[in-house]
Amino acid sequence: MNILIFGKDGQLGKAFQVLLDSLIPTLAEKPHVQYVGRAECNLSDAAQLNFHLNQFHPQLIINASAYTAVDKAEIEPELAFAVNATAPELMAQYAVQHGATFLHYSTDYVFDGEKYGFYLEDDMRNPLGVYGKSKAAGEEAITKAFATSPSGSAGQYAIFRTSWVYGDGGNFIRTILRLAKDRDELKVIEDQYGVPTSAQWLAQVSLGLAMDAKGQLRAFPSGIYHAVPAGETSWYGLACWAVQAALDAGVSLKTPPHAIKPIPAVEYPLPAPRPMNSRMSTDKLRKVLEGQGNMSKLELLNQPWDGAVRSYVHHLAKDGSI
Template sequence: MSGRLKILISGQHGQVSQALQQYLGNQHELIVPGRGLLDLSNPDAIRQQVRSLRPQLIINAAAHTAVDQAESEPELAFAINASAPGVFAEEARELGIPLIHYSTDYVFDGSKQAPYTEDDEPNPLSVYGQSKLAGEQAIGTAGGEHLILRTSWVYSNTGKNFLLTMQRLLQEKPHLRVVADQIGAPTWASTIAASTAALIERWQAGQPGAWGTYHLTAGGETSWFGFAQAIGEHLLAQGKACATLEAIPSSAYPTPAPRPLNSRLDCSRLAREWGVVQPQWRSALHECLAGQA
């Protein structure tokens, strides 16, 4: 399917959705309804919107991402993260169009010593992870053409994320303790959007890889402590105040939802099948920081 596409994108104000709007807005007709028009906790509202809009591609960039909050509101987390993706997938199948959906490293328990591949068995530790896995399964059950893109540690210059929180705290506090035994790849929302745009181009050019589940994160790995260090280095280079950092284990920072210690995802299948490769996390972070006012 060549030319200008009519694309329905959910999650109007989310980090990935906003990045997608920037990357795809010039080439395609984007429909990005707010919660008033697209209530993801209401399956009938989703069906009504898709059927009235009749898009040529659906990108589900919305999610209940408040990981700790999900522990106390599992019904809402499952409605948005599990039921809604299934409805999108069913409607996409009926229209004969693909669905692109984003999932998470939290579908794994983090006990593996090496990066996770798409063939590894999920075993989520939290309600958030369980709801996201249920969403993947609902999409698979629907049976249409789809891409499930698992990513990790998403940040950007908008919304609520580790980068913006850490920039604020590093300048407000004299000393910060940050978890150092959780390992993963901080992934810029614009990296995800650029990769998604490349996948759409391959599909439009009639050269798609296999549909299915793929891992999509920045290259390389670090800890939350290492991520915080990199953010602090940028602040210091700008002559700004920066707290001293102390590395701590996860056990010293208990949270309602347990986190996987190993969040590393092997992204080689996406490179092989679709020819899409992500930048290293440090270079993406530098580019993101360079874009801040």
């Protein structure tokens, strides 16, 4: 089997490299994996993208790439839509034409955040900024490509909506810990809610839906799935937890948790609006994993966010990355 992964330079792309490097030696039939990053392919160039697809002939396409500069997207809408909407549409069209499996990753930013409680997959999209609009357009383009596929097509897709991703790269947790080393006090938004999601966790859960323990592709119902760990928190709650985890790991910080001050989002204006509520129900994904008898990935889905963040921070401390 050929696996083509776009976005090798990002947090999720790097997580897939680590995951597959550890997984492939255990498989009887070892897949051929090709990783594509910015240096190899400009995703805003349709010709380059189609070249990689047609050259490698993947049975599994994983799109871990995205334009994620939320504020910059407000002044670069064409580029955001090219990477987040047009490129995924071309990947989906290839998957339909060649009967391939397509995994794509989306975001809580497709919602306006005004719902009370947890969002469901079929809740109405209402993105607030260009980034969210471009990701919503990508979801719609993928869904349309498969909906208009010829009868009997073997292609299948999963769009994983997730939130607050952290991993090997720049992210909120690393920023907070860096600032906590230099400042006596931090101010962090307390009225925006979501679920921190490890890129490593997301790679494991999503690949587990599509591939079995032997390395063979699984059949699953095509559609959108929410993929986040259990629980919820605010940016303020995450900051306090990460700082305490670093202190517990022996890291010297100037800002203890009690010196982190909660503030409302209106006191920290940004160019692009953010959803106030990013909580998403994972019941749909849970039911499909149960139907597959996929208990190891179901256990991952049920893991709370806080333990994963603590492990991540301790790993950063051990590596001297804080």
